[in-house]
Amino acid sequence: MSKARAIGIDIGGTSLRAALVDSSGHILAREETATLAQAGPQAVVQQIADLVAKIAPDRTGITGAGISSPGPIDTERGLALGVPTLAGWSDIPIASMIQTALNLPVRLENDAIAAAIGEWKFGAGQGLSHLVYVTISTGIGGGVIADGKVLRGRMGMAGHIGHMTIERDGAPCACGNRGCWEAYASGTAFARRISPHFPNPKSAFAAAPSGDPRALQLVTEQADWLGIGIANLLHLFSPQTVILGGGIANGFPLLLPGITHRVQANAMPAFRDVPIVPAALGENAGLIGAAAMVM
Ligand SMILES: [Zn+2]
Structure with missing residues (x-):
């Protein structure tokens, strides 16, 4: 008997990905294209339909399509609420548009929550009832599993x-506020701090192990900012583990000592032994998590 299969779609401001996933979380087929981010929602819906036609020309046994989208989106009503990286995605019924185009049941999810579901079901959080997934790239996003359920909120x-907010009247954030964790600990903030010395985070991570003092200092500072936010998350959600994903997670082994140092200083003793681990599914977490939602 063949396993259930579902489609996962990961809409990014840069890349659009689609995968056919089985009930064990294995990717059976995968396609990717550059998102027509400035062309409006209908153009992106057409791109999704084209990708799905490639990965699943035969729809037999496919239970539905899960959509991972950047926010803010109202996943209860299937609405995009003004996604900054996608032109025209404002008060658009994106879930029903995709459902019509694919002729399949569709579920829409915030991208970081979809990735958290992927890591929970098939990655670094398998078997746990409580976890926090943190994605650190251009910005910082998160997904929480609490009491064995996905925490979605209003x-x-x-x-x-x-x-x-981690700093009163602090650095400006893309959201319009000041002092947000993202304004200090995202990949964008890290890239800005290292820019006088290194062209990109990758090169700073490459220079640190050989003892380059500037690289070590910048990586330690980045780890410290991450640790401040992670200590807050431990107190808020009491997870069994914290999973770090996104581009900055490529430097995980170098960042972990500094993160741990700050968490040991800021977290109350009962919270200090929670493991902090790298994501296991990499850039496929959102695709696999989205598919898992409709399996
Ligand atoms: Zn902000």
Whole structure:
């Protein structure tokens, strides 16, 4: 008997990905294209339909399509609410548009929550009842599993952890506020701090192991900012583990000592032994998590 299969779609401001996933979380087929981010919602819906036609020309046994989208989106009503990276995605019934185009049941999810579901079901959080997934790239996003359930909150918008204020009247954030965690600990903030010395985070991570003092200092500072936010998350959600994903997670082994140092200083003793681990599914977490939602 063949296993259930579902389609996962990951809409990014840069890349659009689609995958056919089986009930064990294995990717059976995968396609990717550059998102027509400035062309409006209908053009992106057509791109999704084209990708799905490639990965699943035969729809037999496919249970539905899960959509991972950047926010803010109202996942209860299937609405895009003004996604900054996608032109025209404002008060658009994106879930029903995709459902019509694919002729399949569709579920819409905030991208970081979809990735958290992927890591929970098939990655670094398998078997756990409580976890926090943190994605650190251009911004910082999050997804929380609590008491064995996905924490969605009002309109499915829970877990916007990058916008917790950690500094009064601090650095400006893309959201319009000041002092957000994202303004200090995102990949963008890290790239800005290292820019006088290194062209990109990758080169700073490459220079640190050989003992380059500037690289070590910048990586330690980045780890410290991450640790401040992670200690807050431990107190808020009491997870069994914290999973770090996104581009900055490529430097995980170098960042972990500094993160741990700050967490040991800031977290109350009962919270200090929670493991902090790298994501296991990489850039496929959102695709696999989205598919898992409709399996
Ligand atoms: Zn913010």
